[in-house]
Amino acid sequence: MRPLLSTSQSLRLDAFTREMFDFSSDNLMEIAAMRLWQELKQKVIQKKLMESQAADSRELGREISIAAVCGKGDNAGDALALLRHARLEGFQHLVAFIPRPDTLKETAQLNLRRAERSGVEIVRYDTAGEAALSAKLSSQDIVLDAILGTGAHGRAKESAAGAMRMFGALNQDRAVHGDRAPYIVAIDIPSGLGDDWQPDYPVVRADATLCIEPMKEALYMPAARPYAGEIIPVGGIFPLWADAPSAGTWLLEDDDIGNFLPPISRWAHKMQRGRIAVLAGSPSGAGAALHCVRGAAAAGAGYISLYCDEELFSSYLTAVGDAAIVRVLSEKSFFPESWDAVVVGPGWGADEGREKVLDTLIHAETPLVLDADAVRLFAGLAEKNRDHPQFFKAPLILTPHPGEFRELLSFLDEANRPASNNSETVRQLAALAEKFGITLALRASTTHIAFPDGTCAVFDGSAAGLGIAGSGDVLSGLAGGLLARWIAFSRENEACESSEDNTLWHNNLSWAIIAAVLVHGWAGRQLSRDKGWFTPVDLAHACARMTSESTHG
Secondary structure, three states, rough: OEEEOOOHHHHHHHHHHHHOOOOOOHHHHHHHHHHHHHHHHHHHHHHHHHHHOOOOHHHHHHHHOOEEEEOOOOHHHHHHHHHHHHHOOOOOOOEEOOOOOOOHHHHHHHHHHHHHHHEEEEEOOOOOOOOHHHHHHHHOOEEEEEEOOOOOOOOHHHHHHHHHHHHHHHHHHHHHHHOOOOOOEEOOOOOOOOOOOOOOOOOOOEEEHHHHHOOEEHOOOOOOOHHHHEEEEEOOOOOOOOOOOOEEEEEOOOHHHHHHHOEEEOOOHHHHOOOOEEEEEOOOOOOHHHHHHHHHHOOOOOEEEEOOOHHHHHHHHHOOOOEEEEEEEOOOOOOHOOOOOOEEOOOOHHHHHHHHHHHHHOOOOEEEEEOHHHHHHHHHHHOOOOOOOOOOOOOEEEEOOOHHHHHHHHHHHOOOOOEEEEEHHHHHHHHHHHHOOOHHHHHHHHEEEEEEOEEEEEEOOOOOOOOOOHHHHHHHHHHHHHHHHHHHHHHHHHOOOOOOOOOOOOOHHHHHHHHHHHHHHHHHHHHHHHHHOOOOHHHHHHHHHHHHHEEOO
């Protein structure tokens, strides 16, 4: 896991580092520029050289042209110092586009003078003609976005907004000329993006972002994520062990999967692998229940039952009778306390009868995973109990997509909200998770998981193939199955909720949803690479391969 900071926290870390090591702003900028240059060479320029298949890649590398579009602040200083390092290594075609020099911050002015002395070409974009600027920029191989950094707030204005429009023209070139258009690389964060960013704010769309560690939360907001392109961590500048500015928001990585999968002995019988009930499906959404059951089976749950409407019983028995016991849902057939976990909602419908069933379930003590229609039903029940947010007993995981999540946002008291140091997505999710005492996983281009204590985990491993109907149903079944497995493991091993085996999150619900998100994302990427487009059935099979690797003697 990597820590994620808000932009305001990253500014505090900058001040903390300068004070702790007695660095001047120039000292720290020099370190940052050297690290940024090394990553640009290794992760971007080398990639271009490999694509060119040139006979003498070393010499061709020095022929690559690099431009930086600079603003007035520290990002401009970083980019100007980076160009100087490139020039000292023999790169010839380097140019910096700058506003009026006397408007630059002191450290940026200092690095402007150094860049000029080293032979970097300087172009004033506040006086040059727009056509000439566009022509010069479009002829570059790499263009660095160094207009705005983490200190910017709100909508970009004046000269910054004008400079950002130049990148809009470059993006249009990309649409016409493809790979022949300049490769856009943002320094630390795409200009215009910040914790308070809104989708209607102007922002530079980068092909890659050289993000100085600790990474920035704002890059991973679902609506903002496409603007960052490939996110390349740049370390060795700030101390990652500094606790003072830390936020409690973390980026999940593939290597974390093993830490969150429930252990299970190869000698375990079905009850030791967890008992899960699935309440899903309706005549208008029959397929969702099947995918949910497949997800629960992929989790390795030992005893699975699908509770359905009577008219669907025969069809479901034929379709998934080999993976689950199929039963007709009624007060006489279903008892929450008989199960380790229950998944509710995929394709279920949201009529009054369903609401009554859910109301009964949330007043029992069996942990629930609520997805799709059950999220909307929960929002309706919350509205009826608006003055009593703790109106239920069951431990809850909610897995909404953005549309379902919007129905929960009405419960945030925006008028009286406290000041927040977090990005908008983390702020909203954490506030709702704390308000209701639930675990909340927002499924979008990135997945944000918020916990009742206000902490948050973020996963950035999405694949285009996961954008298919049924993918989310597999995830909810997977989460429910892993939850049942964790509860069964805790019961067999007399583990308690406050176990210190994990250093950050300490309960079955947290482990289950994190593991499900990681496995689901891993499987999607594997299938995309190996198969291309895939089905939810393929996805469940790939998830099963990963979850089965947690067995031990």
